[in-house]
Amino acid sequence: MFQETWERRTFDRCDFSEADMRGLVTKSCTFTNCTFARTDLGDSKHTATAFRSCTFDRTVLSGASFTSCSLLGSSFTASVLRPISFHETDLTLASLAGVTLRKVDLRGLRMREANLSDADLRDTDLRGTDLQGARLLGANLGGADLRGARLDANGWVQAKIAGATVDLSMAIAFAAAHGLVVEELGDGS
Structure with missing residues (x-):
């Protein structure tokens, strides 16, 4: 398992396609226009993290949790989203x-x-x-x-x-x- 913790990091136009990021923990990170195609983010935990206009294509998010996050303008296509947990999260303009x-x-x-x-x-x-x-x-x-x-x-x-x-x-x-x-x-x- 990936199981890293990232705090206060910024990612712009990064491609995380096909990455095994299972168990990733993010705190106060920002991802802008990033691609998560065929990425495994299962069991990941995100707190106060922003995913702005990111693409989740065939991404595994089962067991993931988002608390006080923003997924503004992000798109989810053919992704595994269950079970998933959202608390106080903004999905404005998300697809x-x-x-x-x-x-x-x-x-x-x-x-x-x-x-x-x-x-x-x-x-x-x-x-x-x-x-x-x-x-x-x-x-x-x-x-x-x-x-x-x-x-x-x-x-x-x-x-x-x-x-x-x-x-x-x-x-x-x-x-x-x-x-x-x-x-x-x-x-x-």
């Missing part, structure tokens, strides 16, 4: 199209304008997650817990959400996104 994150805890994450098209998010915990502007065309959110999540009208229309758990305000937003007129029941007068 996760077609990935499987079924039953993953994504509570409270920032996923604004992320591409989640055709992603498998069934039974995922998305409570309090910011999904505003996210592309959810074909995303499967069946059985997901969406209470307190923030979605815009496009998200309600694009995603498959049968069986998802929502709060009352979200149910009203869903109805409005589908063209229903929601009125409060009065006393009949």
Whole structure:
């Protein structure tokens, strides 16, 4: 196993393709425009690390954890992401199209304008997650817990959400996104 610890390091346009980085620990590192193609990052631990516009292509991330990290604008293609753990992590503008994150805890994450098209998010915990502007065309959110999540009208229309758990305000937003007129029941007068 790789099992190194990197602290406060900066990497710009580095190619880590096919590297065995299993068990890597990063703390306050910055990776910008780096490539992780066919890289093994399984069981790696990342704290306060930024992966800005990085490419994860056929990357193994099973068992990886990201705490207080930023994956701003990074893309994940045909990568193994389960099991994976995200805590207080920013996935704004990340491309996760077609990935499987079924039953993953994504509570409270920032996923604004992320591409989640055709992603498998069934039974995922998305409570309090910011999904505003996210592309959810074909995303499967069946059985997901969406209470307190923030979605815009496009998200309600694009995603498959049968069986998802929502709060009352979200149910009203869903109805409005589908063209229903929601009125409060009065006393009949």
